[in-house]
Amino acid sequence: MGIFKSFAEKLKNTGNRWTQSVSNLFSDDPVTDDFWDELEENLILGDVGIDTIETLIADLKQVMVDRRITNKRELKAAFAELLISRLEAVPGMGKPLDLSRKPSVVIMIGVNGSGKTTTSGKLASQLKAQGRHVIMAAADTFRAAAIEQLKAWGERAGVRVVAQAQDSDPAAVVYDSIMAAKAAGDDVIIADTAGRLHTKSNLMEELSKVTRVIKREIPEGPSEVLIVLDAVTGQNGFMQAETFSKAMPITGVVLTKFDNTSKGGIVIAIADRLKMPIRYVGLGEGIDDLQLFDPRTFVETLLDAGEHE
Numbered sequence: 001m002g003i004f005k006s007f008a009e010k011l012k013n014t015g016n017r018w019t020q021s022v023s024n025l026f027s028d029d030p031v032t033d034d035f036w037d038e039l040e041e042n043l044i045l046g047d048v049g050i051d052t053i054e055t056l057i058a059d060l061k062q063v064m065v066d067r068r069i070t071n072k073r074e075l076k077a078a079f080a081e082l083l084i085s086r087l088e089a090v091p092g093m094g095k096p097l098d099l100s101r102k103p104s105v106v107i108m109i110g111v112n113g114s115g116k117t118t119t120s121g122k123l124a125s126q127l128k129a130q131g132r133h134v135i136m137a138a139a140d141t142f143r144a145a146a147i148e149q150l151k152a153w154g155e156r157a158g159v160r161v162v163a164q165a166q167d168s169d170p171a172a173v174v175y176d177s178i179m180a181a182k183a184a185g186d187d188v189i190i191a192d193t194a195g196r197l198h199t200k201s202n203l204m205e206e207l208s209k210v211t212r213v214i215k216r217e218i219p220e221g222p223s224e225v226l227i228v229l230d231a232v233t234g235q236n237g238f239m240q241a242e243t244f245s246k247a248m249p250i251t252g253v254v255l256t257k258f259d260n261t262s263k264g265g266i267v268i269a270i271a272d273r274l275k276m277p278i279r280y281v282g283l284g285e286g287i288d289d290l291q292l293f294d295p296r297t298f299v300e301t302l303l304d305a306g307e308h309e
């Protein structure tokens with residue numbers, strides 16, 4: 001619609017240094033042994049993860065033999081296809097949210113500071129711009145500031161926020177939001193939850209209770225459960241994702257702060273290790289800095305970086 005910049009445009013503007021160094025490896029020169037060492041080193045620096053790197057390099061060497069590729073420029077196209085197929089092998093990768101139910105509940109989970117509240121606000125704003133009737137639930141009742149922050153996003157996005165006092169039961173807030181959505185005929189409820197991993201069992205109980213309350217009102221349960229992972233903390237996010245997925249089946253990842261990291265390879269690591277689809281990428285703090293993830297655009301931008309400099 002022209003309001004939001006395209007994913008590729010935004011990605012390029014982040015100037016992700018990792019993407020430039022990977023892209024610069026593929027010159028017109030012949031492929032040498034040094035090339036493989038440099039590629040491996042770059043992928044490690046980019047947070048791809050060693051197991052994934054080993055299989056990627058083995059696959060790329062095989063393609064090189066099969067297609068009789070001798071120079072690095074040709075290898076680049078093969079590498080791009082390999083990365084795209086790895087990403088697309090994960091069901092749901094880059095798929096828009098399923099908001100077919102009325103109301104559809106979208107739950108945001110993830111540790112504190114990962115960007116849940118910000119992402120909830122950005123998402124609410126975008127869905128509203130697409131003509132959806134959105135309501136947000138301030139189910140992160142652990143911190144008063146989180147409730148206030150969500151209310152501020154609500155104002156900015158022009159979206160109602162259902163909230164209770166600090167320390168109230170998150171499930172009760174979600175229940176209230178479902179009632180409010182049903183009464184007003186809203187389409188989408190975005191629930192921002194708390195993510196205190198140091199009290200794991202409480203968190204699990206809290207999230208299970210939220211699910212039970214939703215299922216009482218909407219038997220199919222939440223439409224989407226999105227784990228919000230900070231791209232800067234990279235591989236640490238995997239443990240979080242594993243812990244959270246025990247409390248609720250996760251339907252997708254939102255990768256935030258991608259503009260703040262030079263470790264773009266985390267995208268490939270998420271696909272390969274977690275087998276969870278990336279649905280959105282956060283590329284800044286502004287309201288339109290949330291972009292639907294598109295594997296092909298991502299890889300093509302990654303490997304194109306630096307060429308125009």
Ligand SMILES: Nc1nc2c(ncn2[C@@H]2O[C@H](COP(=O)(O)OP(=O)(O)OP(=O)(O)O)[C@@H](O)[C@H]2O)c(=O)[nH]1
Binds near residue numbers: 113257281283289
């Ligand atoms: N640069 C950048 N900053 C982001 C992005 N997403 C979130 N942030 C920032 O990250 C910080 C934390 O975001 P919050 O939304 O408060 O995180 P949270 O997970 O809700 O954390 P709590 O409120 O503590 O539970 C804020 O300063 C956001 O502006 C992003 O995609 N890019």
